[in-house]
Amino acid sequence: MLINIDLVSDFVCPWCYIGKIRLERALDSLSNSHPQLEARINWLPYFLNPATPAGGEPYRAFLEAKFGGARAVDALHAQLTETGAADGVKFDFERMTTRPNTLRAHRLCYRLQAQGARPERIRKLADALFEAHFVLGKNIGDSEVLADIAAACGENREQALIYLQGDGDTTAVKRMASQLQKQGIDSVPFFIIDRKLAVSGAQSATALGAAILQAVSGQAGTQN
Template sequence: MSEPIKIDIWSDIACPWCYIGKRKFEAGSGLFSGAGDGRAVEVEYHSFELSPDTPVDFDGSEVDFLAGHKGIPAEQVHQMLDRVTGIASSVGLDYDFDALQHTNTVKAHELLHFAKAQGKQLELAERLFQAYFIEGGHVGRVESLADLAESVGLDRAEALAAMESEEYLDSVREDQRTAAEYGINGVPFFVIDGKYGVSGAQDAATFAQVLEQVWSERAAEPAATAEASA
């Protein structure tokens, strides 16, 4: 049986397309895995901050942030958010931009690295996205993040200590350096089997097609190696 195909995903908890892309990738990898013969994927999340200068406690709405800090007219922002909300709904996500609390996400990224060390990264990533985009939760304050960590079975005190000590900040920065080396300037970005890059929240069929291509190439490699040594 072949090893699972490794998927490295650069994303930010504050990125609406990243949660949508997560759902589309899950659907695509499900189509791929459903074909059988041991097809499987292994996912790891990596840190990317869209707005690292954002304060932890931003005084205003998502519309205020995009209009005031990004220079986008408020009417255009509303149209953008309505469009994103509709696309999110099409993949089963009920975004609530009115309740959303815009914040700095570096501590959330540190917590994701802590969760990875505990074997709970995927569960925490889902929980953070859900809290931010659907529940109006705060994912910038360490106390709130510790509560979310506990909700997926992580030790709250250990999670809090890891964030307060910045134990995983170097890991966050290493992810960001790697993203720069890859030329990643937007998320979500998927690196498949270490050699194929897929940018954006592509359709499930696109993800399934790329995974199947990688699987087929893997299957052809032993034959090519055998021919070369003959």
């Protein structure tokens, strides 16, 4: 039985990184108890800060302005580090110097999905984008960085770079993000399970697994 899971996220959202890992843990668990289930994750774009300059901006300064100073940011990082560790998610905030514009990253993911790539390749790309930003401190808004990531995930680097330096799929990605917000999605991660049930936030793997089974059983609703 195929079940579609739309994952609305941004690649600079730490809770999206955690939510992704928890979703994968939920699916791994369900594969043992419900081997007939086959899940397909569709990545949908969201922009945490649409006003981010194309070249990015200083990471720490952005967060301090957003959250009210250095102490608030330090507390947030400590919370994320502790929460992530429990799920095997690593963050290296000291290496993160740039808050990137994620339009190109979303375009890269959109392109791969539009080409009908296998789920394993899409998952590999999403993994690489999150890791590049949160672990390696790379600017995932930079075309060269993204071309390297694409190549590591099996794409032709030169072709990926040409695509990224152009504006292919820009309108489609922006339109999709806008439509999702118009539908009331104003925070991420946000999971839409088989178009029947919505789960907001980085819920636990157990909660996500229960929601998936609820959707499979045909029960609609929203879990917050």
